[in-house]
Amino acid sequence: MKNLRMFKRLCGTESLASVVLATTFWDNGPDFPKYLQRENELKTKDDFWRGMIQNQSKVFRQDSGRISATRIIEYLVQRDRGSTRNRPILDIQRQMVDEMTPLDKTGAGQEVQVWLTQQREAYERKLAQMRVEWEQALQERDKEWQRDLKRNTQEIEAKIKRDEEDKNRLRADNAALHQEQEELLRARAKQIADELEHERALQQQNAQELQKAIDAGEEHRKRLEIQKKKYQQLVNYRCTVM
Known part of the structure; x- marks a missing residue:
């Protein structure tokens, strides 16, 4: 019971849909009705699995060796294949990582306390x-x-x-x-x-290079303007001579 409460605290309600509850030691002998009764007790009592099943935990019987074991594994693999939305985030992960809750203040930590x-x-x-x-x-x-x-x-x-x-x-x-x-x-x-400083330095370098390009363009424009004036003067001179 204590371990089950701790497990629920670690997982949290939202992660229970990714939990498999597997029963073992099945056989078809004279005690089979007792096994069925025990399984039903686990599935229907609040102290055991009832709440977990209501939150979509899945019950399997590990009763056929490799065959039933493979069936359980395939269920878990197929359930989350190709999607990250259904991948579980445990309560203790959310509390300690997202909420920065100290370990002894988490649900699991309080259960231990x-x-x-x-x-x-x-x-x-x-x-x-x-x-x-x-x-x-x-x-x-x-x-x-x-x-x-x-x-x-x-x-x-x-x-x-x-x-x-x-x-x-x-x-x-x-x-x-x-x-x-x-x-x-x-x-x-x-x-x-460091990344911001690198980005700032890169922007500053780009700004300097852009300014150099602008200055070079301005110098080129001035040279063209001078050449244009000289050419105009030459044209005017020739017109005067003629």
């Missing part, structure tokens, strides 16, 4: 009960009971420590991802700035 909190509360209840039993074991001077309680307490405390380390790793991963995103953004900003 809830689970770790519930685990911690369950462990604390067990420890509280063991403390009561410890007092009773001391009163009864039951050494074996005391050893069992001590061993069980150490095991639970070790689990609490591991869960706390997992929570800290989640925060650390979040910080590392945030830093990585910032570095990527800085690198992209520098790339854009």
Whole structure:
């Protein structure tokens, strides 16, 4: 159940249409009606696949070895072939990339936080009960009971420590991802700035070349004007002589 909730959080509702729910270990023996009942339970109960199927997840039976496996793969390939519009974008991708949401604030991250909190509360209840039993074991001077309680307490405390380390790793991963995103953004900003600077330099170079061409054209026009005047003077002179 926890893994299924996490999967839904990772995918998001819009991506469930690209999900295949495959059942395995089918046979035609005497337990076949039980398999059908279990499949129907998975497909119709809200705690299992009902909501996913309503969002177009597809149920397959992996019951014929390579044949049914190929059928599943072909369905997934054909579904998105030739189009990028139907390709899924996971919720965690959208949240972390598009919305810049920290990992521990995403739907999946919050699901982990809830689970770790519930685990911690369950462990604390067990420890509280063991403390009561410890007092009773001391009163009864039951050494074996005391050893069992001590061993069980150490095991639970070790689990609490591991869960706390997992929570800290989640925060650390979040910080590392945030830093990585910032570095990527800085690198992209520098790339854009370099491209703009290159474009500005290119435009400036083109403007200079254009100005040179204009100046050269103006010089050529002036020379033509001078030649025209000289020619006109020569024509006028010849007319006067004649």
